[in-house]
Amino acid sequence: MSEYIYEYDMPPGRYVWMGNTAMVEGALAAGCRFFAGYPITPQNEVPERMSQRLPQVGGRFIQMEDEIGSISAVVGAALGGLKAMTSTSGPGFSLMQETMSWAAAIEVPIVVGEVQRTGPGAGIVSLPHHSDIIQAHYGGNGEYQVIAFAPATSQELFDLTIEAFNAAETWRTPTIIFSDSWLGHIHEEVKVPPLDELKKRVIPRKKVAYDAEGKPLKRQQYLPFTMYDKKAGEYKISITPNITTEYFPEWLPAVTHTPQSIPNEFQESSEIMVTNINNKILANEEKIVKIDEYFTDDADVALVCYGLPYRTALRSVKMARADGMKAGLFRLITVWPFAKKAVRELSQKVKKILVPEINIGQIVIWVEAAVEDGTEVKPIPAISRLHEPKELYNEIKEALN
Amino acid sequence: MTRTEIKIAGYGGQGVITLSKMIAAAAILHQEGITATQTEAYGAQARGGACWAEVVISDEEMIDYPRAIVPVDVLMVFSEEAARNYKGEVKKDGIAIFDPLTVRPRKFKVKAKRYAVPANQIATEELKMPVTQNAIMFGAFIGITGLIDEESGRQCVRDFVPSKFIDINLKAYERGLEIGKKLKEEESS
Amino acid sequence: MSLPPYTPERPRHPYEDMPYTGRKFGQAFHLFCRGCGYGAIGQLLCRVFKEERLDEKKHPFIVGVGCYSIIPLILPGRIWMTLHGRTLPVATGIKLANPDVTPICLAGDGDNLSIGTNHFVHACRRNIGIVLIMLHNNIYGMTGGQAAPTTPHGMNATTAPYGFLETEFDAVSLAISAGATYVARWTTAHPRQFMKSVKKAIKWKGFAFIDMVSQCPTYFGRKNDMAQPVDVFNWIKGNSIPINKAEGLSPEELQGKFIVGEFKESPREELSEKYIELIKRAREKKK
Ligand SMILES: Cc1ncc(C[n+]2csc(CCOP(=O)(O)OP(=O)(O)O)c2C)c(N)n1
Ligand code: SF4
Numbered sequence: 001m002s003e004y005i006y007e008y009d010m011p012p013g014r015y016v017w018m019g020n021t022a023m024v025e026g027a028l029a030a031g032c033r034f035f036a037g038y039p040i041t042p043q044n045e046v047p048e049r050m051s052q053r054l055p056q057v058g059g060r061f062i063q064m065e066d067e068i069g070s071i072s073a074v075v076g077a078a079l080g081g082l083k084a085m086t087s088t089s090g091p092g093f094s095l096m097q098e099t100m101s102w103a104a105a106i107e108v109p110i111v112v113g114e115v116q117r118t119g120p121g122a123g124i125v126s127l128p129h130h131s132d133i134i135q136a137h138y139g140g141n142g143e144y145q146v147i148a149f150a151p152a153t154s155q156e157l158f159d160l161t162i163e164a165f166n167a168a169e170t171w172r173t174p175t176i177i178f179s180d181s182w183l184g185h186i187h188e189e190v191k192v193p194p195l196d197e198l199k200k201r202v203i204p205r206k207k208v209a210y211d212a213e214g215k216p217l218k219r220q221q222y223l224p225f226t227m228y229d230k231k232a233g234e235y236k237i238s239i240t241p242n243i244t245t246e247y248f249p250e251w252l253p254a255v256t257h258t259p260q261s262i263p264n265e266f267q268e269s270s271e272i273m274v275t276n277i278n279n280k281i282l283a284n285e286e287k288i289v290k291i292d293e294y295f296t297d298d299a300d301v302a303l304v305c306y307g308l309p310y311r312t313a314l315r316s317v318k319m320a321r322a323d324g325m326k327a328g329l330f331r332l333i334t335v336w337p338f339a340k341k342a343v344r345e346l347s348q349k350v351k352k353i354l355v356p357e358i359n360i361g362q363i364v365i366w367v368e369a370a371v372e373d374g375t376e377v378k379p380i381p382a383i384s385r386l387h388e389p390k391e392l393y394n395e396i397k398e399a400l401n
Numbered sequence: 402m403t404r405t406e407i408k409i410a411g412y413g414g415q416g417v418i419t420l421s422k423m424i425a426a427a428a429i430l431h432q433e434g435i436t437a438t439q440t441e442a443y444g445a446q447a448r449g450g451a452c453w454a455e456v457v458i459s460d461e462e463m464i465d466y467p468r469a470i471v472p473v474d475v476l477m478v479f480s481e482e483a484a485r486n487y488k489g490e491v492k493k494d495g496i497a498i499f500d501p502l503t504v505r506p507r508k509f510k511v512k513a514k515r516y517a518v519p520a521n522q523i524a525t526e527e528l529k530m531p532v533t534q535n536a537i538m539f540g541a542f543i544g545i546t547g548l549i550d551e552e553s554g555r556q557c558v559r560d561f562v563p564s565k566f567i568d569i570n571l572k573a574y575e576r577g578l579e580i581g582k583k584l585k586e587e588e589s590s
Numbered sequence: 591m592s593l594p595p596y597t598p599e600r601p602r603h604p605y606e607d608m609p610y611t612g613r614k615f616g617q618a619f620h621l622f623c624r625g626c627g628y629g630a631i632g633q634l635l636c637r638v639f640k641e642e643r644l645d646e647k648k649h650p651f652i653v654g655v656g657c658y659s660i661i662p663l664i665l666p667g668r669i670w671m672t673l674h675g676r677t678l679p680v681a682t683g684i685k686l687a688n689p690d691v692t693p694i695c696l697a698g699d700g701d702n703l704s705i706g707t708n709h710f711v712h713a714c715r716r717n718i719g720i721v722l723i724m725l726h727n728n729i730y731g732m733t734g735g736q737a738a739p740t741t742p743h744g745m746n747a748t749t750a751p752y753g754f755l756e757t758e759f760d761a762v763s764l765a766i767s768a769g770a771t772y773v774a775r776w777t778t779a780h781p782r783q784f785m786k787s788v789k790k791a792i793k794w795k796g797f798a799f800i801d802m803v804s805q806c807p808t809y810f811g812r813k814n815d816m817a818q819p820v821d822v823f824n825w826i827k828g829n830s831i832p833i834n835k836a837e838g839l840s841p842e843e844l845q846g847k848f849i850v851g852e853f854k855e856s857p858r859e860e861l862s863e864k865y866i867e868l869i870k871r872a873r874e875k876k877k
Contacts, residue, residue: 006873009876014429014430015430016422016425016426016429016430033687034683034686034687036679036682036683042443052872055865055868055869055871055872055873056872056873056876058869058873060686060687060865062682062686064679064682064712065708065709065711065712066708068676068679068709069676069678069679069682069708069709069712070679072672072673072676072679072680072682072683072709073679073680073682073683073686074683075672075680075683076652076679076680076681076682076683076684076687077683077684077686077687078683079670079684080683080684080686080687080688080691081687081688082687084683084687098673099673099676102672102673126442126443153438153463153467155463181443182440182443182467185440185441185443186438186439186440186467187422187425187426187438187439187440188425188429188436188437188438188439188464188467189429189436189437243647243650243668243670243684243688243691244647244648244688244691245647248650248668249668250662250668250669251662251668251669251671252668252669252670252671253671254655254671254672254673255671263671308467311464311465311466311467312465312466314465314466315465315466318465386466386467386468388470389466389470
């Protein structure tokens with residue numbers, strides 16, 4: 001198998017890529033060598049380009065019969081030893097939820113590109129709408145964590161897709177890239193760095209597990225799932241199982257299991273499993289979460305946003321600053337896990353927080369729950385459209401009065 | 402911090418999207434120091450419906466708000482419907498470009514400086530190849546606005562058209578450039 | 591290991607803890623009901639595995655959700671239990687990623703013909719190198735005896751108390767028309783033939799489908815006046831007709847019968863191998 005897998009081959013330089021293309025190239029640069037998908041607008045350019053590009057680097061592409069099949073094949077390929085991803089939009093994302101929950105339970109590193117469109121129902125395919133932010137986290141059955149990135153430019157779709165694969169490899173949980181129908185079709189500059197530079201950024205799939213002394217683990221010693229190490233006080237995440245190597249349990253169940261991969265029905269097992277798969281993410285919030293802040297140090301009002309609205313907000317904040325208003329911008333690069341601590345710290349600095357989102361307000365609930373000192377939180381919803389810079393500027397002005 | 406906001410509108414199939422992509426690509430790939438962002442009415446391009454595209458050209462490292470901020474600096478319209486819808490969205494000292502074959506001048510009354518580029522007519526009558534109207538418009542855009550170097554534009558045309566049609570499209574581009582520059586001169590004199 | 595293994599959704603059966611050939615976790619029992627065909631099928635697969643000296647890394651078992659999900663207690667090798675109905679797409683991912691691996695899928699009739707039918711027909715069409723053994727017990731065992739797409743017309747189930755109104759699925763014709771290249775049907779009354787078939791399927795290049803009729807005495811038997819496990823077994827045995835004998839019979843005569851035998855053996859290019867060719871072509875073209 002591996003003799004057919006080749007290195008990333010895009011010559012370094014400047015490219016004009018649509019968002020969807022940048023996502024594909026980012027994935028390939030990150031070492032993604034398997035893609036299964038099903039056509040749904042506005043993500044169609046992703047499978048189209050994947051079908052062309054994957055064979056060129058020795059990867060496998062398959063168009064499945066539906067989204068359930070797609071994500072299941074991705075899970076299969078992921079434990080078959082390849083870095084794998086799928087992409088979809090709203091309705092397809094809903095179909096994937098059962099499998100996402102399962103992938104989280106058996107800790108499979110998979111990446112899902114979510115090029116969101118308007119909903120509910122079939123909605124409108126051509127308008128942007130961040131409609132599935134909460135679904136991504138809470139859409140599946142059971143309690144689990146996902147990691148979700150929210151890029152805002154083509155360049156970020158390239159860079160953060162690499163990050164998403166790294167996060168999936170490190171934390172072994174489904175990782176989502178939030179795009180939308182406009183971001184997916186924006187044409188912008190993408191700089192592709194040289195291969196050796198890219199390689200330094202990529203966390204490869206680990207094939208062999210080692211013990212503390214650096215000796216390869218025997219099959220019996222290998223723990224397929226995350227375990228809490230009481231002495232060290234941290235979660236030990238072992239390497240991803242591979243069905244073609246030593247490192248695969250005798251029985252990998254879909255049901256509740258122990259870290260040794262023994263399925264059972266004890267309350268204790270459930271408690272251990274649910275705690276482990278959630279806390280390995282939550283306890284490491286600071287390592288996983290990525291944020292960016294602009295002018296927040298002396299700000300009285302801050303905008304909290306993710307994805308495309310961050311670009312609008314940046315413009316509005318610059319406009320406000322030019323007019324002498326103390327406005328700041330706090331950007332969630334990762335939406336999930338939610339940056340509770342960072343938002344709490346922000347709320348101690350500012351008096352008011354505005355949350356512009358391209359939906360009726362999904363993350364604002366989390367912001368409200370995280371703030372302290374009675375900081376006021378105000379949602380600024382926009383339905384199936386981008387806010388205008390003037391609009392947010394006026395909101396800032398109003399908030400400061 | 403300088404942004405140039407460009408809006409192009411017409412019907413799907415008139416080359417609105419291609420033109421916008423050419424402008425963006427020329428700015429990004431062939432010209433140092435500036436970058437661009439192109440957005441479009443996604444889904445409409447092939448269906449003959451109303452269609453628009455926007456390009457923001459800037460010398461910033463990253464373009465923040467990706468859409469053209471109204472009022473725009475450059476407005477190009479290829480249909481009367483587009484003219485009606487967007488004529489109020491161009492700056493007073495901005496540039497308004499239209500094709501007199503598809504937009505009657507009296508239907509496109511704007512405060513901005515107005516330039517009539519007969520791209521369709523030249524493409525069909527002179528060059529005998531209607532699709533070259535895109536390259537003509539592109540050349541005229543560069544001639545009028547001066548936002549992009551002429552040589553960058555030439556390279557961009559080479560990238561965009563199939564190798565068989567490079568010569569005719571370059572010819573079209575030069576014609577457009579010529580018209581654009583002439584209109585500009587007439588304006589200033 | 592002191593932890594008892596996972597038990598299925600259905601209530602515990604009084605005979606459940608009968609000793610059997612369990613080999614995992616040091617336990618000497620399986621969890622199927624008394625007389626269930628699954629135990630025997632597990633045994634037969636064990637024997638195939640041993641006799642063929644199969645490499646567990648090359649032939650992982652991909653198991654769906656149903657009573658048979660606890661078959662790992664018997665089976666050798668490595669077992670990956672997937673979600674209800676999703677064995678085939680998962681195996682598709684494995685196979686495409688590793689063309690030298692041939693996954694063996696175990697799916698129930700509900701698994702494969704209801705929730706996962708879409709995957710089934712498309713796997714047949716793609717002719718991807720997977721072995722699918724469908725455990726056909728005419729009922730949903732795990733959830734408590736509800737009607738399955740294979741429940742014969744007129745027979746009872748917990749959701750068909752007045753007799754099943756619909757017509758049952760014929761998985762074999764479905765697989766043939768969808769394009770599977772190896773198709774066979776056997777029952778628990780044909781253990782030797784089944785083993786031979788499995789051996790053939792494992793070496794088969796392409797999608798191999800075996801419809802394995804099995805008895806569910808606990809639900810199918812009790813609901814349909816077959817009190818003893820052996821009654822269901824005999825019902826299956828009595829209703830099976832070898833394929834060569836079935837040829838001369840009319841559709842009426844074949845109503846409710848299990849035609850057994852090998853239905854199709856026509857090789858066609860296998861998908862994952864074709865894909866390797868495609869990779870070579872794509873790289874050639876790029877140069
Ligand atoms: C999505 C989903 N729906 C329903 C179920 C519940 N469920 C578990 S097993 C099963 C039926 C299994 O029947 P079959 O495949 O015939 O296997 P058997 O138990 O008869 O061996 C169902 C409906 C489930 N696990 N997942
Ligand atoms: S319920 Fe039926 S199929 Fe399930 S173990 Fe019992 S007899 Fe077997």
